[in-house]
Amino acid sequence: xxxxIVESPVKSKRIAGYLGEGWQxxxxxxxxxxLPETELGVSIEQDFRPQYQVLPGKxxxxxxxxxxxxxxxxxxxxxxxxxxxxxxAWHLLALAGDLKGKPVFRAVFNAITESAVKAxxxxxxxxxxxxxxxxxxxxxxxxxVGYLVSPLACKALDGRLSAGRVQSVALRLVVERxxxxxxxxxxxxxxxxxxxxxxxxxxxxRLHRLKDTDVKFNAREQAEKLVGLLNDVSxxxxxxxxxxxLRNPLPPFTTSSLQQAAAKGLGLSPEKTMTLAQxxxxxxxxxxxxxxxxxxxxEAQAAAREVIGREYxxxxxxxxxxTYQTKAANxxxxxxxxxxxxxxxxxxxxxxxxxxxxxxxxxxxxxxQMTPARYTLxxxxxxxxxxxxxxxxxxxxxxxxxxxxDGFLRVYEEPDDVDVEGEDESGGVPxxxxxxxxxxxxxxxxEAQTRPPARFSEAAxxxxxxxxxxxxxxxxxxxVAVIKSKQYVALKQKWLVPTDTGVRLCDFxxxxxxxxxxxxxxxxxxAALDRVAAGEVSRLDxxxxxxxxxxxxxxxxxxxxxxxxxxxxxxxxxxEACPECGGDLIERQGSQGAFIGCASYPTCSYxxxxxxxxxxxxxxxx
Numbered sequence: 016x017x018x019x020i021v022e023s024p025v026k027s028k029r030i031a032g033y034l035g036e037g038w039q040x041x042x043x044x045x046x047x048x049x050l051p052e053t054e055l056g057v058s059i060e061q062d063f064r065p066q067y068q069v070l071p072g073k074x075x076x077x078x079x080x081x082x083x084x085x086x087x088x089x090x091x092x093x094x095x096x097x098x099x100x101x102x103x104a105w106h107l108l109a110l111a112g113d114l115k116g117k118p119v120f121r122a123v124f125n126a127i128t129e130s131a132v133k134a135x136x137x138x139x140x141x142x143x144x145x146x147x148x149x150x151x152x153x154x155x156x157x158x159x160v161g162y163l164v165s166p167l168a169c170k171a172l173d174g175r176l177s178a179g180r181v182q183s184v185a186l187r188l189v190v191e192r193x194x195x196x197x198x199x200x201x202x203x204x205x206x207x208x209x210x211x212x213x214x215x216x217x218x219x220x221r222l223h224r225l226k227d228t229d230v231k232f233n234a235r236e237q238a239e240k241l242v243g244l245l246n247d248v249s250x251x252x253x254x255x256x257x258x259x260x261l262r263n264p265l266p267p268f269t270t271s272s273l274q275q276a277a278a279k280g281l282g283l284s285p286e287k288t289m290t291l292a293q294x295x296x297x298x299x300x301x302x303x304x305x306x307x308x309x310x311x312x313x314e315a316q317a318a319a320r321e322v323i324g325r326e327y328x329x330x331x332x333x334x335x336x337x338t339y340q341t342k343a344a345n346x347x348x349x350x351x352x353x354x355x356x357x358x359x360x361x362x363x364x365x366x367x368x369x370x371x372x373x374x375x376x377x378x379x380x381x382x383x384q385m386t387p388a389r390y391t392l393x394x395x396x397x398x399x400x401x402x403x404x405x406x407x408x409x410x411x412x413x414x415x416x417x418x419x420x421d422g423f424l425r426v427y428e429e430p431d432d433v434d435v436e437g438e439d440e441s442g443g444v445p446x447x448x449x450x451x452x453x454x455x456x457x458x459x460x461x462e463a464q465t466r467p468p469a470r471f472s473e474a475a476x477x478x479x480x481x482x483x484x485x486x487x488x489x490x491x492x493x494x495v496a497v498i499k500s501k502q503y504v505a506l507k508q509k510w511l512v513p514t515d516t517g518v519r520l521c522d523f524x525x526x527x528x529x530x531x532x533x534x535x536x537x538x539x540x541x542a543a544l545d546r547v548a549a550g551e552v553s554r555l556d557x558x559x560x561x562x563x564x565x566x567x568x569x570x571x572x573x574x575x576x577x578x579x580x581x582x583x584x585x586x587x588x589x590x591e592a593c594p595e596c597g598g599d600l601i602e603r604q605g606s607q608g609a610f611i612g613c614a615s616y617p618t619c620s621y622x623x624x625x626x627x628x629x630x631x632x633x634x635x636x637x
Contacts, residue, residue: 016037016038016039016086016087016088017037017038017039017087017088017089017090017091018038018039018040018041018083018084018086018087018089018090018091019034019038019039019040019041019091019093019122019136020040020041020042020043020080020083020084020090020091020092020093020094020104020107021040021041021042021043021093021094022042022043022044022045022094022095022100022103023042023044023293023297024042024044025297025298026042026127026297027040027041027042028040029127029297029298029299030093030127030132033129033132033133034132034133034136039083039087041079041080041083043076043080043094043103043107044073044076045103046070046099046102046103046106047069047070047073047076047077047080047103047106047107047110048067048068048069048070048073048077048106048109048110049067049068049070049154050065050066050067050068050154050158051066051068053620055158055159055162055163056068056158057155057158057159059159059562062555062558063155063554063555063558063559063562065151065154065155065158067106069110077110080107080110080111081107081110081111081112084107084108084111084114084117085111085112085114085117087117088117088118089117089118089119089120090114090117090118090119090120091120091121091122091136091139092104092107092108092119092120092121092122092142093121093122093123093124093132093135093136094107095303095305096123096124096125096303096350097303097305097350097489098146098147098149098150098153098487098548099150099489100123101121101142101143101146101147101150102146102147102150102151102154104121104142105142105147108142119142120139120140120141121139121140121141121142121143122135122136122139123135123140125302125303125312125351126296126299126301126302126303126356127296127297127298127299127356128299128356128357131356145547145548145549145550146548148547148548148553148554149544149545149547149548149554151554152544152547152554152557152558153544155558156180156540156557156558156561157179157180157181159561159562159565160178160179160180160531160565161177161178161179161180163569164178164524164528164531164569164572165177165178167527167569167572167573167575167576168520168523168524168576169616170576170577170579170580171523171527171572171575171576171579171580172519172520172523172579173579173583173603174516174603175603175610175612175622176516176520177501178520178524178532179494179497180531180532180537180540181480181485181486181490181494181537182494182497182498183520183521183524183532184480184485184532184534184537185476185480185485185486185494185495185498186498186503186504186513186517186520186521187521187524187525187532187534188471188476188479188480188534189470189471189476189498189504189511189512189513189517190513190517190518190521190522192468192470192471193470193512193513193518195467195468196467196468196470199467199468201464201465201466201467202464202465203462203463203464204231204232204233204462204463204464204465205231205232205233205234205235205237205238205460205461205462205463206221206222206230206231206232206238206460206461206463207221207222207230207232207238207241207242207245207458207459207460207461208220208221208222208458208459208460208461209221209222209245209250209397209411209455209457209458210455210456210457210458210459211250211397211413211453211454211455211456212453212454212456213252213445213447213451213453213454214445216443216445217443217456218413218415218443218444218445219413219443220395220397220411220412220413221411221412221413222241222409222410222411223396223410223411223412224409224410225241225408225409226408226409227408230409235460235462238460239460241409242458242460244407245399245407245455245458246455246458248399248400248401248407248455249399249400249401249402249403249452250397250398250399250411250452250453250454250455251397251398251399251403251450251451251452251453252395252396252397252398252447252448252449252450252451252453253395253396253397253398253410253449254395254396254449255393255394255395255396255447255448255449255451256393256394256395257391257392257393257394257446258391258392258394259389259390259391259392259419260389260390260391260392260416261387261388261389261390262387262388262389262390262422262424263337263387264337264382264383264384264385264387264422264423264427265379265382265383265429266309266339266341266352266383267309267311267339267352267353267354267379267380267383268352268353268354268375268376268379268380269306269307269308269309269341269352269353269481269488270289270304270305270306270307270353270488270489270491271307271477271478271480271481271488271491273288273292273304273353273375273376274288274289274473274474274477274491274492275474275475275477275478276375276379276429276430277372277375277474278472278473278474279429279430279474280375280430281371281372281375283372284473284492284495284496285473285474285477285491285492285495285496286492286493286495286496288372288492289304289492291368291369291372292304292353292369292372294367294368294369295365295369295372295373295376298369299356300355300356300360300365300369300373301353301354301355301356301373301376302351302352302353302354302355302356303350303351303353304353305487305488305489306350306351306352306353306488307341307350307481307487307488308341308350308351308352309339309340309341309352310338310339310350310351310352311338311339311351311352311354311380311383311384312351313336315354315358316336316384317336318357318358318359319358319380319381319384320332320336320384322358322359322381323381323384323385327385327425327426330386331385331386331422331423331425332385332386333384333385333386333387336384337383337384339352339383352380353376353380354376354380355373355376355377355380358377358380358381360377361377362374362377362378378426378427379427381426381427382423382424382426382427383423385422385423385425385426386420386422386423387422387423388418388420388421388422388423388424389418389419389420389422390416390417390418390419391416391417391419392414392415392416393413393414393415393416393417393444393445393446393447394412394413394414394444395412395413395414395444395447396410396411396412397410397411397412397413397453398410398411399411413444413447414444415443415444469510470510470511470512471510471511472509472510472511473495473506473509473511476495476511477491477492477495480494483534483535483537483538484537484538484541484542485534485537485538485541486541487541495511498517499511502514502516502517503516503517503520503521504517527568527571527572527575528565528568528569528572529568530564530565530568531564531565531568540561543557543560544557587601587602588600588601588614589601589602589611593613593614593615593619593621594621595613595619595621596613596615596618596619596621598613598614598615598619599613599614600612600613600614600621601613601614602625603616609625610622610623610624610625611623611624611625
């Protein structure tokens with residue numbers, strides 16, 4: 016009997032249907048072993064050795080899988096195709112014990128289709144020890160940061176708080192953006208716009224230059240004075256021309272771009288997007304959804320071209336299939352983009368909650384394989400004056416854009432799409448010739464204000480994390496969810512706004528651990544983890560380097576936190592003993608308000624909610 020172990024029960028049932036007799040397919044339901052919840056679980060003095068424990072509730076499942084592994088003739092570990100999946104496979108083997116030379120393979124597939132699964136099982140590989148080392152390195156660093164910094168934040172700020180290597184950097188981005196907004200000075204300015212006519216068509220032109228300088232009037236009176244001078248003058252065309260512009264399609268989705276498009280187009284939070292994507296992946300509808308790569312398998316490109324030619328015509332097929340390169344920092348280029356597992360399954364073929372998300376994936380992928388859209392750009396400089404021999408020292412500018420061939424736009428356009436090169440463009444500018452006379456229809460003064468940077472939406476924060484190389488595709492959604500659930504940020508309309516608790520926590524970790532929670536350092540650590548995964552750096556080297564920088568900051572932060580405890584008024588005991596250690600219970604403040612906790616924290620972590628006790632009024636005697 017040949018044994019295949021995957022992560023999801025839904026996936027196991029589908030794969031079992033592909034393989035038939037002679038195969039046994041089991042599901043491990045994600046991670047089976049991890050560091051303990053109640054202690055550090057890392058032996059720093061023993062080369063940062065992790066002390067793993069079987070996860071609560073997984074003991075019976077682990078025993079069942081270990082027995083199946085020992086009984087099988089061959090074992091294929093087909094957990095997810097990433098670092099976490101590699102580590103899960105390694106943990107399963109470690110828990111199974113001595114297999115006495117039994118054939119054990121690692122099978123990796125990017126889509127749960129019959130052809131992909133059978134191809135992966137036909138060409139398995141050994142377990143990648145470097146990938147496992149990278150995952151363990153990441154897990155140990157995250158544990159050291161979370162379990163050693165969080166208690167200090169609790170002591171220093173007198174609250175129930177937690178810090179994390181990536182979550183606190185995500186919080187920092189939100190807090191610093193809020194401070195940029197608070198410190199921004201709004202400036203009001205005025206511009207002049209002319210409505211002109213040529214050959215029976217009207218169009219807008221904006222004042223572009225005045226005495227060879229850009230024009231933004233600081234006072235409305237200045238603009239009004241100019242308008243008064245222009246009401247009875249001639250307008251004519253200076254330099255003018257039309258050019259062809261190609262607009263290329265976007266690459267197929269990565270985890271980050273999928274979360275952003277789903278937020279804009281479908282109103283989904285990043286965590287909801289990933290939940291639906293997981294379901295689509297397990298149903299065999301899309302390829303693996305945790306990726307920062309944009310490459311596409313040649314057979315997928317060929318299938319897409321066949322559908323495009325049949326459904327839309329050869330004019331929508333580029334001569335050579337497009338290729339893309341990611342712009343994200345520290346991206347893992349070997350990973351394929353998110354795409355339909357079978358492009359022949361049209362958007363209408365999917366149903367349920369994930370149908371709209373599948374349509375988005377299908378459309379974006381098909382568009383990425385199509386021809387560019389074509390536009391005609393019209394631009395002209397407009398002069399004014401009493402006569403052409405005596406022009407005023409000013410220039411208006413008109414520019415417009417007209418779609419002449421839709422190309423990939425036939426299938427897909429990014430939600431809330433803004434073309435960065437489309438400044439002040441419209442489709443309303445006719446073809447103009449140099450020297451052509453124009454008729455002035457109207458002059459207007461437009462008031463505008465400089466704008467502060469926008470707050471982060473959930474999608475924009477994910478984009479920022481990816482841009483800076485902070486975290487990995489598997490962590491983007493969870494990091495946003497964590498800082499929301501812990502109420503370090505609040506979602507107001509669609510914008511993330513830091514809470515007072517979030518600001519205080521951010522200030523503490525940034526001031527006391529300036530290196531660890533620096534955006535650039537976090538990205539460099541991600542790059543170092545990739546080097547471990549590539550076998551270029553050892554786990555011990557990475558962890559030792561990290562600890563040498565982290566330990567001094569930990570020492571000074573500990574001294575600061577203890578000093579804060581000494582100067583803080585002692586919390587008043589509520590007159591009850593802790594049910595776990597017998598110490599005093601006190602009222603404390605946390606991210607979600609007041610609560611009851613043990614005075615011996617962090618030695619004792621007992622807490623309970625603060626109960627509201629109504630005031631009892633006793634009637635007066637007599």
